[in-house]
Amino acid sequence: MPLNLDQYVSVHAAALDVRARRGELIANNLANADTPGYQARDIDFRQAMARAAGDKTVGTTLTTTQPGHIGGATSANAATNPDLKYRTPLAPALDGNTVDAQIEQASFAENAVRYQATLTFLNSKFRGLLTAIMGS
Amino acid sequence: MSSFKAFDIAGSGMAAQSVRLNTTASNLANADSVSGTAAGVYKPRHPIFEAVRAQLATHGATAESQPAVRVRGIYESTAPASQRYEPGNPLADTNGYVFAPAVNVVEEMVNMISASRSYQNNVEVMNTSKDLLLATLRLGQG
Numbered sequence: 001m002p003l004n005l006d007q008y009v010s011v012h013a014a015a016l017d018v019r020a021r022r023g024e025l026i027a028n029n030l031a032n033a034d035t036p037g038y039q040a041r042d043i044d045f046r047q048a049m050a051r052a053a054g055d056k057t058v059g060t061t062l063t064t065t066q067p068g069h070i071g072g073a074t075s076a077n078a079a080t081n082p083d084l085k086y087r088t089p090l091a092p093a094l095d096g097n098t099v100d101a102q103i104e105q106a107s108f109a110e111n112a113v114r115y116q117a118t119l120t121f122l123n124s125k126f127r128g129l130l131t132a133i134m135g136s
Numbered sequence: 137m138s139s140f141k142a143f144d145i146a147g148s149g150m151a152a153q154s155v156r157l158n159t160t161a162s163n164l165a166n167a168d169s170v171s172g173t174a175a176g177v178y179k180p181r182h183p184i185f186e187a188v189r190a191q192l193a194t195h196g197a198t199a200e201s202q203p204a205v206r207v208r209g210i211y212e213s214t215a216p217a218s219q220r221y222e223p224g225n226p227l228a229d230t231n232g233y234v235f236a237p238a239v240n241v242v243e244e245m246v247n248m249i250s251a252s253r254s255y256q257n258n259v260e261v262m263n264t265s266k267d268l269l270l271a272t273l274r275l276g277q278g
Contacts, residue, residue: 027265031258033254034254105260115268116268119268119271119275123276
């Protein structure tokens with residue numbers, strides 16, 4: 001039975017992708033912490049992972065049954081580009097900015113730790129493969 | 137996929153905050169620069185930040201093509217200069233008044249602290265992103 005390397009690491013590879021994307025988003029929120037009118041955004045991780053796993057029921061997609069149909073936002077199905085959500089502000093500023101620096105910092109730290117956790121999972125998967133190959 | 141986007145974003149944030157720090161330094165340095173006329177007095181400067189993504193989206197580009205922050209411009213405060221009666225000052229006008237810029241020192245100090253904290257935030261983001269990328273480069277090696 002041949003081993004499909006893509007399937008072997010698929011969940012973690014997709015998770016790594018979504019985590020990287022989320023890190024960029026939070027970095028953007030932090031960079032715009034003093035921009036008037038800027039609204040903080042975040043990724044719905046559960047939805048992004050469900051999309052990556054090929055679950056068509058999450059989010060809204062258009063079905064194409066005829067050649068002339070337009071598929072809608074096809075890129076939104078990719079794991080790296082899921083639907084972005086706006087953060088619900090706890091205390092929005094008078095200038096319309098909804099970035100809460102502390103919340104963003106906490107989210108960024110959490111995201112970084114989970115990214116490293118995913119890296120560790122991937123590393124142990126590869127180590128398991130190596131053990132199987134070398135036999136020692 | 138560009139993993140280096142986080143660096144661009146944090147870098148743009150650092151650049152914007154350093155502009156803010158520069159204007160604050162200029163305002164504080166000129167807080168006592170008096171002038172003989174109301175028009176010639178130093179006007180406090182403040183930057184206006186703008187999210188690049190929102191601006192790009194209105195021009196038809198994809199919404200998340202290049203998220204970052206940028207300084208849209210620096211405006212000069214229109215607050216009126218305060219008059220001081222200093223007849224001995226060589227700069228004083230015929231009535232003995234000099235004009236001092238409308239720099240609010242407390243406000244500038246608050247601006248300075250806020251800018252430096254935001255700058256530090258961006259530096260932390262950059263450091264963490266760097267560590268994560270380096271860990272990703274080592275993937276499968278240990």
